[in-house]
Amino acid sequence: MDTQSPWLDDDQQDLWQALLTVVIALPAALDRQLQRDAGISNFEYGVLAQLSMADEATMRLSDLARSCDSTLPRLSKVMDRFEARDWVARRPDPGDGRYTLATLADAGRRKLAESAPEHVAQVKRLVFDPLSAAQRRHLGAALTRISASVRQELEGGG
Numbered sequence: 001m002d003t004q005s006p007w008l009d010d011d012q013q014d015l016w017q018a019l020l021t022v023v024i025a026l027p028a029a030l031d032r033q034l035q036r037d038a039g040i041s042n043f044e045y046g047v048l049a050q051l052s053m054a055d056e057a058t059m060r061l062s063d064l065a066r067s068c069d070s071t072l073p074r075l076s077k078v079m080d081r082f083e084a085r086d087w088v089a090r091r092p093d094p095g096d097g098r099y100t101l102a103t104l105a106d107a108g109r110r111k112l113a114e115s116a117p118e119h120v121a122q123v124k125r126l127v128f129d130p131l132s133a134a135q136r137r138h139l140g141a142a143l144t145r146i147s148a149s150v151r152q153e154l155e156g157g158g
Contacts, residue, residue, distance in 0.1 A: 026126060033122045038115035043068065045119060047078055048104065048112040051088065057104035060093060064102060087111055 008016055030042040038045070050067050051057050059067070065075045079102060082088040087108030093099035104112075128136065 029126060030119070030122060034115065034119055037118045038111070040111070040115060043070070043074075044078055044082075045112070045115055047075070047082075048087070048108055048115075051102060051104040052109065052112055054104075057109070058101050060099045061090070061102055062099060082108065085111075 027042055030045075034040050034042055034045050040048075046068050047064065047070075050064055051059060054064075061072060061075060061079065064070075065072050068075065079088060079090060083090060085107065086105055089103050089105055090100050091103075093101050131139065
């Protein structure tokens, strides 16, 4: 293989096109299912899920944004909607008032619990069911490396 070529070879191009389909079409398919079944987006589901997994279901908004691969302005708009629905509560961080904490409320836990079964079933159908156990392990290893490279680039280290 010519490592000096500025172009992707045929194998790289095929892999790149498949990855683009996953990156673009998978979130759209998940959004469609969640909108239909739960009235929320895939991003909103992810925010609820991240909060539910945090200690005391509470996170700094900056940490929540990072864990959801979001910007603070985008997350803030979601938090506004969630607060209006009593799904979350925001308050200043008592340890450092420069930060804001978000806590998942009981109504948010119920929304997540109601949304999860169909969403998880859709994720299994689209992502895990088509793969063998070995393929899942290989995909996990590959995606871990790619995501680390992407995160490093986004954090200015690339």
